[in-house]
Amino acid sequence: xxxxxxxxxxxxRLSHIFLWVFLPxxxxxxxTAFFSQVNSMLAPYLFHDxxxxxxxxxxxxxxxxxxxxxxxFPLGALLDHYGSRKVQSILFLIAAIxxxxxxxxxxxxGLLIGRGLIGIGMSSxxxxxFKAMRSWLPKxxxxxxxxxxxxxxxxxxxxxxxxxxFALQFMSWRTCFLLMVIPILVTSAWIFFVVPEPIEPNKxxxxxxxxxxxxxxxxxxxYFWRIAPLIAFAFGSNMAIVGLWAGPWFSDVxxxxxxxxxLHLLATTVASIIGIILWGIITDQLTVRFxxxxxxxxxxxxxxxxxxxxLLVLGVSPGGYxxxxxxxxMSRYTxxxxxxxxxxxxxxxxxxxTTALNMLFFMTAFATQxxxxxxxxxxxxxxxxxxxxxxxxxxxAAMIALQVVGFIWFCVFRRSKLKI
Numbered sequence: 160x161x162x163x164x165x166x167x168x169x170x171x172r173l174s175h176i177f178l179w180v181f182l183p184x185x186x187x188x189x190x191t192a193f194f195s196q197v198n199s200m201l202a203p204y205l206f207h208d209x210x211x212x213x214x215x216x217x218x219x220x221x222x223x224x225x226x227x228x229x230x231x232f233p234l235g236a237l238l239d240h241y242g243s244r245k246v247q248s249i250l251f252l253i254a255a256i257x258x259x260x261x262x263x264x265x266x267x268x269g270l271l272i273g274r275g276l277i278g279i280g281m282s283s284x285x286x287x288x289f290k291a292m293r294s295w296l297p298k299x300x301x302x303x304x305x306x307x308x309x310x311x312x313x314x315x316x317x318x319x320x321x322x323x324x325f326a327l328q329f330m331s332w333r334t335c336f337l338l339m340v341i342p343i344l345v346t347s348a349w350i351f352f353v354v355p356e357p358i359e360p361n362k363x364x365x366x367x368x369x370x371x372x373x374x375x376x377x378x379x380x381x382y383f384w385r386i387a388p389l390i391a392f393a394f395g396s397n398m399a400i401v402g403l404w405a406g407p408w409f410s411d412v413x414x415x416x417x418x419x420x421x422l423h424l425l426a427t428t429v430a431s432i433i434g435i436i437l438w439g440i441i442t443d444q445l446t447v448r449f450x451x452x453x454x455x456x457x458x459x460x461x462x463x464x465x466x467x468x469x470l471l472v473l474g475v476s477p478g479g480y481x482x483x484x485x486x487x488x489m490s491r492y493t494x495x496x497x498x499x500x501x502x503x504x505x506x507x508x509x510x511x512x513t514t515a516l517n518m519l520f521f522m523t524a525f526a527t528q529x530x531x532x533x534x535x536x537x538x539x540x541x542x543x544x545x546x547x548x549x550x551x552x553x554x555x556a557a558m559i560a561l562q563v564v565g566f567i568w569f570c571v572f573r574r575s576k577l578k579i
Contacts, residue, residue, distance in 0.1 A: 231521070
């Protein structure tokens with residue numbers, strides 16, 4: 160065991176935190192990112208193996224986002240009360256059950272139940288890591304630590320594409336999926352038996368019920384509501400686009416071949432990973448060395464991200480690598496909001512503050528993913544079965560409009576001087 164560092168933060172203590180805290184929780188988020196996107200790769204196999212409509216497949220995919228979002232409210236209190244180690248290891252056991260149910264199901268309902276259990280089990284994959292970083296690191300180092308955790312863990316999304324497709328050449332999707340139970344159980348055990356509990360001498364014991372009631376302090380915080388709308392709209396539209404609508408955009412608007420679509424999606428994903436790291440480094444330098452508030456950096460990121468999206472809607476190189484790389488890179492300013500919450504709220508509220516934000520994010524992502532589809536569907540398909548480019552432009556423009564509203568709110572809303 161080792162105490163949470165307050166002062167004399169040295170390289171030796173940092174290496175201990177990296178080995179015994181950072182790596183296990185990065186592994187958890189890696190698996191979370193993997194399961195968040197793997198359904199897009201499995202979709203053709205699911206259609207072939209299980210009789211279902213496109214709507215049923217859509218719900219099977221979207222239920223993950225919905226359940227994931229709803230789980231965030233109790234999750235915050237659980238993290239603050241029981242700690243990251245216990246919560247994450249137990250929830251991964253639920254994920255293992257969900258994976259098993261999903262792998263063995265022959266009906267859309269079975270797939271839906273399995274996917275829902277996976278969503279519950281994966282709901283703390285990122286938040287538990289954030290809570291752990293908040294417990295062990297000085298607050299000024301949280302932005303770079305969170306960015307590193309997200310960047311490393313997001314590689315799981317990359318592994319859900321080409322490596323899965325390669326594996327499916329040698330085994331069924333059911334076998335491939337069922338084998339993923341192994342790393343889930345290994346990571347659960349790794350976290351439970353290896354990660355130390357932070358020692359907090361001045362910690363005040365509060366009942367779980369009281370922590371749920373205390374969550375009101377977060378939801379009435381002006382600081383929370385200054386940031387939340389802007390980031391929720393940006394995060395939600397980004398997940399809707401990258402997670403679903405970017406591929407059809409490349410096909411229907413940019414007229415790219417499937418091989419080029421895969422390369423564009425890969426480039427966008429890699430750019431987003433680089434963006435996570437660089438936004439974290441930039442913020443670390445500006446906040447630690449130049450004492451700039453993290454909210455100012457968030458505002459700059461919002462402007463840059465909106466500008467890139469405007470260029471896409473204006474039809475400037477709809478299939479160009481540069482613009483989509485910029486899209487992936489700039490979108491990751493949104494990850495700074497987690498650090499902002501961790502820095503602003505007291506340790507007692509840290510888990511609930513980040514999960515409250517995450518719940519709003521994923522509810523928005525669920526709504527925007529469905530909403531963009533409804534807008535695109537307002538324009539008829541052409542003879543080749545492609546949706547109209549105008550539908551995509553309208554859907555993207557609607558997402559920009561929401562972010563502009565969020566940015567105006569962010570600029571005019573006065574943050575509270577009260578720190579909880």
